[in-house]
Amino acid sequence: MNIRVIADSSSNIFRFDGLDYHAVPLKIIFNGLEYPDVESLNAPALMHRIHESGGATSTSCPSIGDWMDAMEGADRILCMTISGQLSGAYNAALNAAVEYMDEHPGTQVHVVDSLSTGPEIRLGLERLKQDIEKEIPFDELSARLHRYFSGVHILFSLESLTNLSRGGRVSSAVAKIAGMIGLQFVGAGSAEGTIQMVGKCRGANRTRKLLLDTMSETGFDGGKVRISHCDNPTGAAALADAIRKVFRNCDVSIDECAGICSYYADLGGLIVAYETNTL
The missing domain is CATH 3.40.50.10440 (Dihydroxyacetone kinase; domain 1)
Known part of the structure; x- marks a missing residue:
């Protein structure tokens, strides 16, 4: 079988x-229309439309x-x-x-x-x-x-928390402050499956350093790394290069966020998963 x-x-x-x-x-719901997260969905284009219109959104x-x-x-x-x-x-x-x-x-x-x-x-x-x-x-x-x-970790580098706040994943107050002062937020997946804030940075270089430091602190010393990005191939490539320079024997690959990950990571967002053991 x-x-x-x-x-x-x-x-x-x-x-x-x-x-x-x-x-x-x-599914992403935007202005009353439902967009199934399928291979043909142009997720970056949809995210740009959502930003430009400011219309109501949700997911199912x-x-x-x-x-x-x-x-x-x-x-x-x-x-x-x-x-x-x-x-x-x-x-x-x-x-x-x-x-x-x-x-x-x-x-x-x-x-x-x-x-x-x-x-x-x-x-x-x-x-x-x-x-x-x-x-x-x-x-x-x-x-x-x-x-x-249990031996895999995930990190998030986010330029916007708007959609996470709409879904109740972070507070609306935190999301509003992030949008006003232009900070990038680094979060991590918890053992319970929630998102916890690791820190906030101003600028791509500082954000990459915080990501690399967090990877090291959580036990990464080479192995598989998978990076997904929302309309940010340059940022993803820069992070991949930095990981290869700091850690030996890395297997790093990059892909694009599909619809639902694009919605929550939002434009410019990066999501990084990596092994710390291979049980």
């Missing part, structure tokens, strides 16, 4: 070579039906979601798993809360592919993935 892997679109990944892979879209998670559609036809399924502290995607996937197994006796569906988003889910998918290729038993994959995530 084949193993199907499903992730929500916060992974920024819509195709994954070597996996039976499906992506389930979250995949429905139970969305998850079940992605499961259809598979016998063994592993789902990976954005942090359950940031979205209802995890709960929807759990409910879909129960319904799917009830409707398809003998199937197995496991759901993993990444407690994170974006490039950390990418690292999880890379590790999952390795385990599947090693023919690790399906029943062991979820536990191995949880152990792996």
Whole structure:
């Protein structure tokens, strides 16, 4: 039996070579219109439109039906979601798993809360592919993935906190101050799957230094680094170069944020995930 892997679109990944892979879209709601986070969405263009119009925005998670559609036809399924502290995607996937197994006796569906988003889910998918290729038993994959995530960290470099405040992820007062004084904020994913502030900086050089210092303090000494950016390829490349100069034996790659990560990272934002062990 084949193993199907499903992730929500916060992974920024819509195709994954070597996996039976499906992506389930979250949605951005702007001026009453719904924009599914699919591969064809021009996320930077949408973010520029949102900034220019100042219209009302929000987001929504995949429905139970969305998850079940992605499961259809598979016998063994592993789902990976954005942090359950940031979205209802995890709960929807759990409910879909129960319904799917009830409707398809003998199937197995496991759901993993990444407690994170974006490039950390990418690292999880890379590790999952390795385990599947090693023919690790399906029943062991979820536990191995949880152990792996315990040694992965995620950082955020954000030029705007507006959309995070709209979603209740940071206070509106903090977001307003950030916009007024032009600071960049560096945040980190917590063990509980929330975003915690690490510090604030003025200027790209100081922000990169804080990111590098935080990586070192949390145990990074070489290994995999995945960087996602929202319409900021120059900033992402500069950070990748700085990481390679400071740390040896790095495997650093860059991709673009898809819709939901672009919405929360906002224009200019960077999201960085990195390994501190490879359990």
